[in-house]
Amino acid sequence: MTDSGAGRKAVAILISGRGSNMAALIDAACAPDYPARIALVLSNRADAEGLAEAQAKGIATAVIESKGKDRAAFDAELDALLNASGIDIVCLAGFMRLLTPQFVQGWSGRMINIHPSLLPAFKGLDVHRRVVEAGAKITGCTVHFVVPEMDDGPVIAQAAVPVPDGATADDVAAAVLAQEHVIYPQALRWLAEERLAVSGNTVTVRDAELAKSALLSPLP
Ligand code: GAR
Secondary structure, three states: OOOEOOOEEEEEEEEOOOOHHHHHHHHHOOOOOOOEEEEEEEEOOOOOOHHHHHHHOOOOEEEOOOOOOOHHHHHHHHHHHHHHOOOOEEEEOOOOOOOOHHHHHHOOOOEEEEEOOOOOOOOOOOHHHHHHHOOOOEEEEEEEEOOOOOOOOOEEEEEEEEOOOOOOHHHHHHHHHHHHHHHHHHHHHHHHOOOEEEEOOEEEEOOHHHHHHOOOOOOO
């Protein structure tokens, strides 16, 4: 990876909708000691709500419409824009489009995603409804390296969230989202600091002090 600007890694955040994780990453990157800067927010939908918020926060935005576009053609356009923008790291944040294995390979080790469950449990969509219907007592969220398989790849950080009796899917979604906003900026920090070592499916945070805090838990 190359350093950009004032020695901080240049990050592109890919969104498809609301962009609350995007906002959490942008806000975290405002800290003077944060090792990454958000260089670009990109959406595959022109109507993604998060685009306006990114612009309001002074971040460059771009749209590559995916509707009706061949998957390989979309990914080639995306790859070209990311490279032209000097991007070091890609963060998927509610980016609801599958990427081709070719694109994923090209960004291997430099692209991370957040998913609102404790992977490998509850991959896919409509997670919180399925968690409640399954009677799970604990759920959470996961930041992981992106691999060609959906919602898979080495886990960088997770946070656990209890599911109290009677909780609705909306209750669970809100509690999990609050933790997403904690662990995503933390995981990006570690990646940008080049502290993450990957061996098979296992990610180790290089630095004993930080490794301890990798076991984030919001439980009392
Ligand atoms: C988040 O809960 C994120 O974990 C989820 O989409 C939501 C986007 O919200 N991502 C996935 O389900 C990916 N498989 P946001 O746009 O407010 O960040």
